[in-house]
Amino acid sequence: LQTELLSLMEGNLARLVQFFQKAIEKGACRSDLDPLQLAVITFGSIRLSVSRWHLQGASTSLTNKATPIVNTLITLFSVM
Known part of the structure; x- marks a missing residue:
């Protein structure tokens, strides 16, 4: 199971x-950051949010928890 x-x-x-590479090529994302690091930050943020939500009993909307994080990531990675 671990391998899968x-x-x-x-x-x-x-x-x-790949998503971040394309976004950088289109000028929609900062080009001074490594696409792999952007992906790790994004993936890690999502994973942590889902884990916290689950451990808190999943009693609230996951969308409500994720929206502020998504907005922050968009701001961090956006071209100014």
Whole structure:
């Protein structure tokens, strides 16, 4: 199971790297940051948010928890 989980995680990370590479090429994302690091930060933020939400009993809307994080990541990675 560990091998399969790692494969899924690596695949998701690779897709995020591609997303950021394309965003940088289009001028929609900062070009002074490494696409892999942007992907790790994004993936880690999402994972931490989901884990916290789950451990808190999943009693609130995950969307409500994620929206401020998404907005912050957009601000961090956006071209000024």
